[in-house]
Amino acid sequence: MEKLALAAGTALCLAITGVVIVTASADPVDDTLEIDGAEMITRAPAPEGHPFDEVMSGWLFREAETRATQEDSFENPGMLAVERGAELWETVEGTAGQSCASCHQDASVTMANVGATFPRWDADSGKPINVEGQINKCRVENMGAEPYAFDAEPQVSLTAFLKHQSLGKPVAIDLSEGEMQEWWEKGKDLYYTRTGQLDFSCSSCHEASMGKYIRADHLSQGQVNGFPTYRFNTGGMVSLHNRFRGCIRDTRAEMPAAFSDELMALETYVTWRGTGLSVETPAVRQ
């Protein structure tokens, strides 16, 4: 059931002026997300040390139509990227004459946990690695192919395909590996650091103002469990680092490079903030 709780003040002004101001139902909906009959975990008890008691999927904050589009795989335009990713999985490229499938066979078996457990510690680079990074590592080291450039269409599609293999699995990253805990700390610092002329941190919007409306946008917890997501706004897929950069740009700050140490630390920390939520890739957003 969708709550239509108008903020008291807004309800009053509506009554007086009779004007349709698109209004504030300040709460996320009380609804269940089922994708093709499988129930997703959209609310989970927060891990210890989390500022919230409960972590919530961004799906709960979206309008009814957007939510419905994600519930049906045939309706979800993000599934086209997943299908394209499935083709790329089988495509031989590079000097070694291999495809992803040559080494990893059936992704639904071998990749079932990837979407729920990345970023992981990568001992070779001495840094956390995300799915996009792992794809490029395999392309360079195992296939003799060029790495994908940031946000190249195949990078986004293959990432969507891989994460989709974990659909429904609860996010659970391992912070005990390598120096993951230090990167988590660094990501946490960044999350609370104010940037730009407007002087906002991630927490200004996704913690202090969570559930509120900032102009037409209902502010969610800024969870990452649905990425890459399909956006109606742009009519295309949005990768996680693209979203991070967009939010930072909106504070009127210089944007850190995709996959930079800053954004990898942020990905590590923000992924942890969604511990227990189901992977929803490809989620649908407005």
Add this chain to the structure above:
Amino acid sequence: MLSELAKPVMAAAFVLAAVQASAQEVAPADVKIADYAVAEPLTGTSGDAVEGAKTFANRGLGNCLACHAVSALETEQFHGNVGPALDGVADRWSADELRAIVVDAKQIFSEETVMPAFYSLDYGITPRKDLVGKTILTAQQVEDVVAYLATLKE
């Protein structure tokens, strides 16, 4: 020939005029906030409430509506609720207090407030390069917004 010679003179006169205009404008670092108020207007030209309403709603300027609802701005869609509705705000605060809130909300509410400081150079890390040294609103825009806020009485 003559006009070529006249140029430097004209330029000098122009610079002088510019200096005089800005002499009446308080620089961001010189704004005095005392007792939760800025008693001196930031410019010599009094604020224009009609312009202020535009600056208030404009997404590229104040974008105040992103966070505050105002029933009087009924033609504008999408009023946010990150901050309180501003109906009757002039009954709660004097014009000098409203000026202080717009100049630097952090000094009025708390360091933690999410409301940006609209006339301050004390912003977050890595500001966009083309904005360094610039305030979100100009001194005159602040005066206009304050004049607009002063009309919000119940």
